[in-house]
Amino acid sequence: MFNMILVGPPGSGKGTQAERMIHKYRFIPIALGALLRQQMAENGTNKVLIEKYINSGQLVPDHLSFELVTQLVQAQPADASFLFDGFPRTIPQVTFLDHFLKQCGAQINGVIFLDVSNEILLKRLKNRATIEKRPDDQDVCKIKTRMQIYEQETRPILNHYKAQGKLHRIDGTQSVDEVTKAIAAIMDRLIRP
Incomplete structure (x- = not known):
């Protein structure tokens, strides 16, 4: 079991890079944002609650995130490797994930941080709103x-993983392919030290 976290601000390119990492390294994705959007699309039990938080730009309550992540991880084979995208986002979520993985005999092996300035993020999100019509980008x-x-809420988790020597910063303003190359260089080092 080899587990990675992909973290970055909204619009940093996490979704695109996560897809590439999943394909190349055969990770099982744990993408909280996608799980929440799926719950809304399928009229899940917590649809109204999730919509309320997402449509106001807020994080959903931790208990709901924990429930979704736990269910997804437990539904996979014991030796599965996960890529966490959009989770954890807060120190309480980090604490939960570290404890939960430890119970599974696993840990977070590395954290990829896509660093992008707010000015560029705003342009990207406006563009994504036009293309994908996501309500949280409108x-x-x-x-x-x-x-x-x-x-x-999320920046403090970077210090947590930096203190553990697991944080790897990547300039997320590079081209998509350059960011992918930078991630692959880190991943190859971590998987085959």
């Missing part, structure tokens, strides 16, 4: 709320 106020929450 409103500049919601985007700014998401960025503010990222700074307050």
Whole structure:
């Protein structure tokens, strides 16, 4: 079992890079945002609650995130390797994930951080709103709320993983292919030291 986290602000390219990592390294994806959007599309039990948080640019409550992640991990073979995308986003989520994986006899092996300035992120999210029509990308106020929450809630997890020697920063403003190459160089080092 080899587990990675892909982290970065909204619009940093996590989804695109996650797809490439999943394909190349055969990870099972744990993409919280996609899981939540799936719950909404399928009229899941928590659809109204999830919509309320996502449409206002807020993070969904931890208990709901923990439930979805736990169910998905437990449904996979014991030796599966996971790529966490969009989770964990807060220190309590980091604590939960570290404890949960330890119970499974596993750990986080590395964290890829896609670093992109707010100015570039805003342009990317506006562009994504036009192309994908995602409601959470339509409103500049919601985007700014998401960025503010990222700074307050998610940035601290970087220090947690940096202290463990697991954090790898990548310039997310490079071309998509350059970012992929940089990730692959790190992944190849971690998998085959």
